Amino acid sequence: MTASIGFPTGYQHPAVPPLLDYLRSVTAELGIGLESCTVDHDHPVSAYVALDTRLPHYPDRDVALLWDEERGWAAAIETHSGEDLIVLRYLGGPTVVPPPRRVARFVTALHQDDHTVGRPDPVRLRTAGDADGLAELLRRPAVAR
Numbered sequence: 279m280t281a282s283i284g285f286p287t288g289y290q291h292p293a294v295p296p297l298l299d300y301l302r303s304v305t306a307e308l309g310i311g312l313e314s315c316t317v318d319h320d321h322p323v324s325a326y327v328a329l330d331t332r333l334p335h336y337p338d339r340d341v342a343l344l345w346d347e348e349r350g351w352a353a354a355i356e357t358h359s360g361e362d363l364i365v366l367r368y369l370g371g372p373t374v375v376p377p378p379r380r381v382a383r384f385v386t387a388l389h390q391d392d393h394t395v396g397r398p399d400p401v402r403l404r405t406a407g408d409a410d411g412l413a414e415l416l417r418r419p420a421v422a423r
């Protein structure tokens with residue numbers, strides 16, 4: 279089930295409330311609002327964050343951050359045909375919930391065409407499906423991640 283953040287969603291996955299808190303922190307660090315996000319409660323739990331900027335090499339494409347419970351953050355551009363997004367880079371790292379400042383540095387690196395941050399290929403950082411484990415991971419303070 280995909281839902282905009284500001285609307286009631288019926289069934290709520292146990293990890294959604296702490297995910298919303300995490301997204302709130304990430305979007306605040308990026309200088310945008312939570313209204314830029316959608317959350318998908320399906321398996322794996324995922325989120326989409328629309329960015330208000332364009333990348334130098336893709337000036338006519340909208341940019342988004344994607345997050346999922348297995349791979350963490352990725353940067354993607356929209357297609358003109360409504361097809362799937364084109365993933366450009368994955369943040370990677372030791373956890374799917376890095377501190378918001380690290381996510382913001384990832385976005386800055388994308389805009390500077392800095393390929394030293396992130397990676398071109400996805401890496402599974404955890405296995406999806408443990409809703410309580412994901413909720414606990416999302417509740418941990420950023421310094422503990």
